[in-house]
Amino acid sequence: MHEALYGPAGFFVRARPASHFLTSAQSPLFARALARLIGELDEQLGRPDPFDVVDVGAGGGELLANLQPLLPGRARLRPVEIGDHIPDGIVGLLLATEWLDNVPLDLAQDGRYLHDGEPVSAPDAEWIQRWWPNPEGTVEIGRERDKAWAKAVSHLNRGLALTVDYGHFLGTRPSAPTLAGFRDGREVEPLLDGSTDLTCHVAIDSAAAATGLPWTVLTQREALHWLGVNGTRPPLELAYHDPAGYLRALAEASEAATLTDPNGLGGHWWLLHPLGCAL
Numbered sequence: 107m108h109e110a111l112y113g114p115a116g117f118f119v120r121a122r123p124a125s126h127f128l129t130s131a132q133s134p135l136f137a138r139a140l141a142r143l144i145g146e147l148d149e150q151l152g153r154p155d156p157f158d159v160v161d162v163g164a165g166g167g168e169l170l171a172n173l174q175p176l177l178p179g180r181a182r183l184r185p186v187e188i189g190d191h192i193p194d195g196i197v198g199l200l201l202a203t204e205w206l207d208n209v210p211l212d213l214a215q216d217g218r219y220l221h222d223g224e225p226v227s228a229p230d231a232e233w234i235q236r237w238w239p240n241p242e243g244t245v246e247i248g249r250e251r252d253k254a255w256a257k258a259v260s261h262l263n264r265g266l267a268l269t270v271d272y273g274h275f276l277g278t279r280p281s282a283p284t285l286a287g288f289r290d291g292r293e294v295e296p297l298l299d300g301s302t303d304l305t306c307h308v309a310i311d312s313a314a315a316a317t318g319l320p321w322t323v324l325t326q327r328e329a330l331h332w333l334g335v336n337g338t339r340p341p342l343e344l345a346y347h348d349p350a351g352y353l354r355a356l357a358e359a360s361e362a363a364t365l366t367d368p369n370g371l372g373g374h375w376w377l378l379h380p381l382g383c384a385l
């Protein structure tokens with residue numbers, strides 16, 4: 107999986123994520139909601155200068171580009187992509203949207219890895235015992251994601267770490283593998299030749315616990331409602347007084363509906379770790 111995504115001919119080495127699938131991070135409305143969150147956080151932190159916004163797994167940088175004009179001049183925006191270092195001593199927001207689902211993992215069944223049939227290592231066996239006991243079928247071992255998230259969060263000095271992704275929790279682990287491939291906007295057979303994105307849902311609770319920090323989780327639908335995105339359609343009268351404004355409001359309502367759809371992006375999880383501040 108690592109080679110297929112990040113090797114010399116890997117999918118993400120050749121492709122820009124936004125050309126292959128729609129994510130919340132590409133939406134200007136999502137950026138506006140985050141800007142609201144950042145405004146709250148900025149107050150809580152006493153308006154630090156600079157206020158860091160670090161986006162791990164930034165892809166084409168669409169989210170930061172949409173955020174930039176909405177934030178004060180003190181904001182220091184940093185995209186982090188594969189091969190970059192996450193800066194130390196972050197004060198502000200450490201963000202990762204749809205990153206962890208692309209962190210490679212091993213699949214196992216009946217105590218053996220699917221790729222080579224070898225027995226799983228002791229640390230993986232422990233992870234399965236703790237986080238995915240009594241699996242009915244294939245286990246997607248989240249240990250590498252846990253390590254990746256814990257390491258990223260360790261760079262936060264004060265503020266909020268937030269990751270947004272699709273995932274599951276103890277007691278609701280899927281019985282069928284979630285491994286999926288995407289290419290050109292469509293779900294396709296997951297191939298290991300670098301021609302498709304490869305993604306597996308994230309064990310959100312194990313990633314959260316690995317940081318050793320307190321955490322809160324809510325659905326994207328809940329989070330965006332909290333931040334004032336509600337998808338209400340504009341009143342029809344507006345179309346008579348201000349047709350252009352009506353069309354804009356209608357487009358925004360449709361964007362909000364996409365972002366909050368409980369069976370789509372709205373079902374993604376927002377995992378939040380406040381550090382040195384209340385939220």
Ligand SMILES: C[S@@+](CC[C@H](N)C(=O)[O-])C[C@H]1O[C@@H](n2cnc3c(N)ncnc32)[C@H](O)[C@@H]1O
Binds near residue numbers: 123124189190202
């Ligand atoms: C699905 S894309 C998400 C892009 C963007 N955040 C969004 O939501 O549209 C996942 C991105 O994570 C990047 N990535 C994977 N592992 C990474 C790592 N260890 N450090 C930084 N970026 C990484 C990939 O290169 C890819 O651009």
